[in-house]
Amino acid sequence: xxxxxxxxxxxxxxxxxxxxxxIVALLYPLGYVVYASFLDWNPSQRIGQAEFIGLRNYYNxxxxxxxxxxxxxxxxxxxxxxxxxxxxxxxxxxxxxxxxRGMSVLRTLFILPMMISPIVVGLMxxxxxxxxxxxxxxxxxxxxxxxxxxxxDGTWAFTSIIIADVWQWVPFIFILSLAALxxxxxxxxxxxRIDGASGWQSILYVKLPLMMPVLVITFLLRLIxxxxxxxxxxxxxxGGPGLSTEVLALRISRTATEFRELGVAAAMSNxxxxxxxxxxxxxxxxxxxxxxxxxxxxxxxxxxx
Amino acid sequence: MxxxxxxxxxxxxxxxxxxxxxxxxxxxxxxxxxSLRLNVDIMSDxxxxxxxxxxxxxxxxxxxxxxxxxxxxxxxxxxxGRALVSSLIVATVSTVLTLVIGCMAAYAIxxxxxxxxxxxxxxxxxxxxxxxAVLLVPIFGIWTFQFHIDxxxxxxxxxxxxxxxxxxxxxxxxFIVQVPxxxxxxxRIDGAGPFQVFFLIVLPIIxxxxxxxxxxxxxxxxxxxxxxxALSNRNSRTVPVTIVNSLTQYDVDWGKIMATGMLLAIPPxxxxxxxxxxxxxGMTAGAVKG
Numbered sequence: 001x002x003x004x005x006x007x008x009x010x011x012x013x014x015x016x017x018x019x020x021x022x023i024v025a026l027l028y029p030l031g032y033v034v035y036a037s038f039l040d041w042n043p044s045q046r047i048g049q050a051e052f053i054g055l056r057n058y059y060n061x062x063x064x065x066x067x068x069x070x071x072x073x074x075x076x077x078x079x080x081x082x083x084x085x086x087x088x089x090x091x092x093x094x095x096x097x098x099x100x101r102g103m104s105v106l107r108t109l110f111i112l113p114m115m116i117s118p119i120v121v122g123l124m125x126x127x128x129x130x131x132x133x134x135x136x137x138x139x140x141x142x143x144x145x146x147x148x149x150x151x152x153d154g155t156w157a158f159t160s161i162i163i164a165d166v167w168q169w170v171p172f173i174f175i176l177s178l179a180a181l182x183x184x185x186x187x188x189x190x191x192x193r194i195d196g197a198s199g200w201q202s203i204l205y206v207k208l209p210l211m212m213p214v215l216v217i218t219f220l221l222r223l224i225x226x227x228x229x230x231x232x233x234x235x236x237x238x239g240g241p242g243l244s245t246e247v248l249a250l251r252i253s254r255t256a257t258e259f260r261e262l263g264v265a266a267a268m269s270n271x272x273x274x275x276x277x278x279x280x281x282x283x284x285x286x287x288x289x290x291x292x293x294x295x296x297x298x299x300x301x302x303x304x305x
Numbered sequence: 306m307x308x309x310x311x312x313x314x315x316x317x318x319x320x321x322x323x324x325x326x327x328x329x330x331x332x333x334x335x336x337x338x339x340s341l342r343l344n345v346d347i348m349s350d351x352x353x354x355x356x357x358x359x360x361x362x363x364x365x366x367x368x369x370x371x372x373x374x375x376x377x378x379x380x381x382x383x384x385x386g387r388a389l390v391s392s393l394i395v396a397t398v399s400t401v402l403t404l405v406i407g408c409m410a411a412y413a414i415x416x417x418x419x420x421x422x423x424x425x426x427x428x429x430x431x432x433x434x435x436x437x438a439v440l441l442v443p444i445f446g447i448w449t450f451q452f453h454i455d456x457x458x459x460x461x462x463x464x465x466x467x468x469x470x471x472x473x474x475x476x477x478x479x480f481i482v483q484v485p486x487x488x489x490x491x492x493r494i495d496g497a498g499p500f501q502v503f504f505l506i507v508l509p510i511i512x513x514x515x516x517x518x519x520x521x522x523x524x525x526x527x528x529x530x531x532x533x534x535a536l537s538n539r540n541s542r543t544v545p546v547t548i549v550n551s552l553t554q555y556d557v558d559w560g561k562i563m564a565t566g567m568l569l570a571i572p573p574x575x576x577x578x579x580x581x582x583x584x585x586x587g588m589t590a591g592a593v594k595g
Contacts, residue, residue: 021470253441
């Protein structure tokens with residue numbers, strides 16, 4: 001009797017610490033941020049002393065010109081960055097999907113940019129973008145061209161943070177799509193070759209459609225992550241010049257720490273969270289859908305045999 | 306994999322490879338070479354590829370934790386030494402805690418199946434989506450006014466464990482699923498309790514999964530800036546926080562700051578070279594296998 005009770009309790013004992021940590025340090029804060037968004041609250045007040053102002057934070061945000069600007073910058077940044085990264089990453093995967101010596105070394109070197117701290121990535125690029133000692137302007141000067149205001153002009157600053165992000169995250173797409181490419185069924189490739197498909201044809205009509213499930217997931221994962229990018233931009237421009245590079249995540253952090261308006265920051269957090277929630281649910285249901293479709297196809301194949 | 310049957314490629318292909326490698330590691334090389342230069346060298350107009358490397362910057366940064374007193378250094382700034390110790394403690398403790406707690410939870414989810422795998426994967430995805438920036442306000446409020454653990458390393462460790470747990474549980478359960486149940490059943494028949502089965506049978510088999518999970522956890526805890534910045538005080542500040550602080554000063558000492566950046570980048574670089582296969586497994590587990 002005693003052992004069966006112990007056995008019945010075992011799963012809960014195994015699960016209890018994780019559940020406790022997640023509830024206390026993740027779910028509770030997420031509930032807290034929803035509540036905080038209805039408050040007019042600054043960091044020196046306890047939350048109980050903050051005034052409850054209902055939806056006014058949200059109302060103010062939507063009529064705030066600079067918040068809309070920031071929102072637009074975020075969308076623009078994520079769209080451009082993810083599009084470029086998908087193009088380069090998938091392209092490189094097709095190009096390097098060959099049986100060559102040193103492929104594993106290459107892959108190892110490609111992971112480096114992702115493993116290094118975003119703060120350090122920002123640091124490296126900030127040095128390279130430096131107006132006088134940076135490697136880019138030095139090179140431009142050496143070949144007799146005018147220096148470029150990498151971080152001090154709005155449009156260039158936006159381009160600069162895109163370059164840095166693309167550098168850091170193309171390898172992610174590359175490695176995922178290469179993994180997808182190399183797990184494609186060999187028999188299909190062979191069939192395409194026997195039917196006389198050219199290299200381009202087999203990529204366009206055979207490989208890409210087969211990789212599509214993985215590519216969609218990779219795309220959504222990267223899109224979600226691109227809304228979180230903050231540290232690299234913080235080090236490079238801190239959102240400036242003006243609002244040209246102030247993405248939403250950075251604006252949240254600045255509103256909380258520099259402008260000390262926790263309620264407003266919480267309201268912005270919820271807006272960001274809501275956008276990401278939609279993307280995540282889209283990803284989950286897409287995953288489900290492809291799993292169901294694969295299952296059905298298998299059943300049909302079995303029935304036909 | 307059995308026979309090394311490599312295809313020959315044309316020279317343009319190899320040129321492209323070299324260019325790609327240069328692009329991938331170029332910025333890191335620039336950082337390394339800057340950290341080995343004196344400031345006069347960095348700021349001079351005639352920059353050259355050839356210079357006399359010096360470890361002066363590293364000595365200045367590490368002066369507090371070195372066993373000898375570097376010459377030519379009249380003032381020792383203890384900020385970085387302290388931050389390095391803090392970073393090491395925070396990253397190591399949170400990695401160990403996350404792994405232990407995550408392992409047990411993953412095992413319970415797979416073996417006792419009282420939650421569908423669907424529930425777990427949806428929950429993992431949802432938690433993975435939460436940006437650190439969103440946690441900034443509530444974590445600051447709760448840690449300061451309710452738990453009173455702001456400014457301590459424990460506070461930083463707690464949030465890192467919570468942030469990493471969903472991913473670690475997800476990765477580990479995909480490895481535990483592959484452990485043959487017969488192995489565990491035979492151990493149970495031989496009289497092992499559930500804890501013995503877990504520690505003596507399951508853990509040794511899922512070592513690659515543990516490696517991948519620990520690298521990912523350590524990397525996030527080691528690199529994170531935003532929450533550490535909000536939660537730490539002078540004594541518990543981590544390295545990323547000190548780097549950003551010294552960047553906001555008017556006169557940036559590039560040699561020294563690049564040396565700091567390099568020191569922060571070294572552990573992840575070592576992990577990458579030692580365990581790139583596990584890292585790739587961890588990265589592709591979520592997307593490719595579904």
